[in-house]
Amino acid sequence: MSYTYEFPRPALTVDAVVFGLDEEDLKVLLIQRDIEPFEGRWALPGGFMHMEESVEEAVVRELAEETGLSDVFLEQLYTFGKPGRDPRGRVVSVAFFALVKLSEHKVQAATDARNAAWFPVGETPNLAFDHKDILAMAHERLRGKVRYQPIGFELLPDKFALRELQHLYEVILERPLDKRNFRKKIQKLDVLQPLDEIEKDVAHRAAQLFRFDRKKYQRMVKKGVNFEV
Amino acid sequence: MSYTYEFPRPALTVDAVVFGLDEEDLKVLLIQRDIEPFEGRWALPGGFMHMEESVEEAVVRELAEETGLSDVFLEQLYTFGKPGRDPRGRVVSVAFFALVKLSEHKVQAATDARNAAWFPVGETPNLAFDHKDILAMAHERLRGKVRYQPIGFELLPDKFALRELQHLYEVILERPLDKRNFRKKIQKLDVLQPLDEIEKDVAHRAAQLFRFDRKKYQRMVKKGVNFEV
DNA sequence: CCTCATTCGTGTTGTTTATACACTATCATT
DNA sequence: AATGATAGTGTATAAACAACACGAATGAGG
Numbered sequence: 001m002s003y004t005y006e007f008p009r010p011a012l013t014v015d016a017v018v019f020g021l022d023e024e025d026l027k028v029l030l031i032q033r034d035i036e037p038f039e040g041r042w043a044l045p046g047g048f049m050h051m052e053e054s055v056e057e058a059v060v061r062e063l064a065e066e067t068g069l070s071d072v073f074l075e076q077l078y079t080f081g082k083p084g085r086d087p088r089g090r091v092v093s094v095a096f097f098a099l100v101k102l103s104e105h106k107v108q109a110a111t112d113a114r115n116a117a118w119f120p121v122g123e124t125p126n127l128a129f130d131h132k133d134i135l136a137m138a139h140e141r142l143r144g145k146v147r148y149q150p151i152g153f154e155l156l157p158d159k160f161a162l163r164e165l166q167h168l169y170e171v172i173l174e175r176p177l178d179k180r181n182f183r184k185k186i187q188k189l190d191v192l193q194p195l196d197e198i199e200k201d202v203a204h205r206a207a208q209l210f211r212f213d214r215k216k217y218q219r220m221v222k223k224g225v226n227f228e229v
Numbered sequence: 230m231s232y233t234y235e236f237p238r239p240a241l242t243v244d245a246v247v248f249g250l251d252e253e254d255l256k257v258l259l260i261q262r263d264i265e266p267f268e269g270r271w272a273l274p275g276g277f278m279h280m281e282e283s284v285e286e287a288v289v290r291e292l293a294e295e296t297g298l299s300d301v302f303l304e305q306l307y308t309f310g311k312p313g314r315d316p317r318g319r320v321v322s323v324a325f326f327a328l329v330k331l332s333e334h335k336v337q338a339a340t341d342a343r344n345a346a347w348f349p350v351g352e353t354p355n356l357a358f359d360h361k362d363i364l365a366m367a368h369e370r371l372r373g374k375v376r377y378q379p380i381g382f383e384l385l386p387d388k389f390a391l392r393e394l395q396h397l398y399e400v401i402l403e404r405p406l407d408k409r410n411f412r413k414k415i416q417k418l419d420v421l422q423p424l425d426e427i428e429k430d431v432a433h434r435a436a437q438l439f440r441f442d443r444k445k446y447q448r449m450v451k452k453g454v455n456f457e458v
Numbered sequence: 459c460c461t462c463a464t465t466c467g468t469g470t471t472g473t474t475t476a477t478a479c480a481c482t483a484t485c486a487t488t
Numbered sequence: 489a490a491t492g493a494t495a496g497t498g499t500a501t502a503a504a505c506a507a508c509a510c511g512a513a514t515g516a517g518g
Contacts (some may be wrong), residue, residue: 008280012239012321051237051319055310079308079323081284092241092323094308112419163494180497181477204493205484392465409468410506433464434513 010081014059015046015131017077017095018069020102021155025120026171027102029134030127031066032115037087039127040229043089044135045116046093046110059096067116073099073154077138085130093129099154146172150191150227153212160209161199162186169229177229185229191217239310239319243288244275244360246306246324246367247298249331250384254349255400256331257364259356260295261344267357273364274345275322276278288325296345301384302328306367312446315361322358326367328383375401377456379420382441390428390436398458406458414458420446 018029030042045066047057063069074096081092102118112190118127121139124132148150152168166182186192193213200205220227247258254385259271278287290340292298303325310321331347348354350368353361375381381397395411415421422442428435449456 009238010241012241049239049310049321051239052312054312055321056309067443071398076307077285078305081323082277083281083283092284094310094321161495164289178478179495180479183496185476185500202494203486205486205495207495249502324474390466407506407508408466409508412467431465432515434466434515 008090010092012049013046013093014049014055014062015044015089015093015095015134016059016063016074016098017044018063018067018072018098018100018157019121019136019138019142020074020100020105020118021168021171022102022118026139027118028121028124029067029069029100029116029118030124031130032113032117041128042119043128044095044131046095048209048228049094055094059094063098066114069098069100069105071107073151077134078142080130080134082130084220093134095134095138097141099151101155101157109126143172147229148227150189150212150217158210159195159197159209161209165210173229182229189220189225189227191220211219234278237319239321241278241321242275242320243278243284243291244273244322244324244363245288245292245303245327246273246375247292247296247301247327248350248367248371248384248395249329249334249347250400251331251347255368257345257350257353258298258329258345258347259353261346262357263343271354272357273324273360275324278323279369284323285325288323289398290324292327292405295343298327298329298334301334302380306363306370309359309363311359312356322363324367324412326370328371328380330384330386332386372401372403376458379418379441379446379456386440388424388438388440392436394439403457411458418449418454418456420449 014061020027020029020077024148029045031045033039033041033043045063046059049055050061053061055076060070063072075098077095077097079092079094083090085091085093102210121135124135125133126132146169152165152172155168156164162183165186166177166179170177171181191213192210193216194209195209197209232316249256249258258274261273262268262270262272274292275288276291276295278284278291282290284305286305289299292301304327306324306326308321308323312319314320314322350364351366356363356364375398375457381394381401384397385393394415395406395408398411399406420442421439422445424438426438428438
């Protein structure tokens with residue numbers, strides 16, 4: 001049995017759950033399928049792996065091909081391999097979740113003749129394959145992860161106000177946070193670099209801007225600091 | 230390109246990092262390979278996926294075939310897919326980590342003409358493929374996971390003394406814990422059922438035995454209790 | 459049967475962390 | 489000049505955490 005090459009083999013795909021954040025809520029990037037199966041249905045960006053690339057390379061390539069996105073934060077999520085999940089036959093998919101700065105990668109729409117759009121997580125249309133399950137797991141993972149790793153910054157512009165950061169946590173954790181306590185805790189983490197710059201073009205008092213300081217963060221990680229918020 | 234069947238495809242395997250605990254330390258189950266590549270080297274149990282089974286079914290089957298183990302706690306870990314990780318060609322492996330009660334599954338050794346043995350994690354021989362990386366990631370994950378989910382019980386006999394439970398945490402977290410504080414915290418979690426039974430055949434005062442109460446645990450999870458230790 | 463070795467089981471105190479909560483300052487708009 | 493919107497700030501109470509020691513129970517061995 002075991003250590004020989006066997007045919008037929010399951011096919012291998014990659015899929016990406018790409019999250020973005022705007023003023024209202026958390027969004028996920030979907031593409032509309034232009035071929036069978038599930039033609040016309042919305043789905044996660046993804047596709048078949050090539051022989052010469054790693055799993056990570058495959059998902060980076062597919063994202064670029066299907067959505068035009070590059071340079072996003074990517075992390076492997078889970079591998080979905082139930083028989084029957086793809087009507088074409090046996091397909092195992094390695095799913096990733098990704099975070100992009102919506103502010104900077106403006107509405108990356110259709111490349112490759114496909115339609116791409118951002119949907120609020122939780123108001124997504126009927127998805128192809130088992131992509132609903134994949135999305136649910138990704139959302140869950142994001143919620144868990146954001147509590148002890150400062151990955152939230154991957155969703156914000158480089159320069160941001162504390163209000164925006166708090167809003168990010170509130171949207172992801174789905175509960176309100178106390179302004180003063182939030183600011184206290186964030187400041188204590190000591191991973192923000194205050195800039196000599198304030199918000200522009202706001203119809204109220206402008207807030208100070210901050211930048212996430214990756215070096216400070218690394219130092220804190222070494223000290224074993226807990227990033228729970 | 231993308232949505233068509235293509236050959237050749239990467240092959241798919243599953244591997245399992247099986248942890249067990251004895252009086253001294255954390256152990257991992259390895260098998261000695263009897264064919265090329267890496268003949269004679271120690272490796273994680275695992276093998277090629279079959280067409281008709283899910284990824285989970287594949288790893289359950291391989292564990293049974295290669296080690297005789299069944300009915301173990303299993304959880305998907307990560308999918309390893311760097312080109313070059315297997316000298317036979319393109320092989321992508323879905324890795325799992327598993328926890329077994331060593332006390333109950335006594336020394337499950339060689340089935341299938343292969344040699345199987347428990348090694349202390351951290352004193353493993355040179356492993357085949359990239360199994361060293363897989364083991365490292367599994368160990369890391371176990372350390373992280375045990376802090377907020379009571380999966381440690383999967384490593385203990387059904388009935389255990391608090392000392393054994395504390396020892397488990399100390400071995401996994403690699404630091405000593407204070408006896409009184411540990412007992413306080415565990416009791417507060419309220420997931421242990423005290424039994425009308427004490428240890429037997431010990432050369433000192435016998436401790437009370439407890440059982441992990443899965444129902445209480447489910448109730449606590451619903452309440453959103455944090456299981457950090 | 460006495461002594462020794464080993465583990466069991468138990469509370470208190472000081473320190474740190476978490477939570478709850480309200481007002482004045484600033485600035486753009488009208 | 490008044491209005492509306494958000495910025496920015498401190499204190500008090502409650503809960504969680506960390507440090508710490510000793511008498512009781514029991515089996516082993518002389």
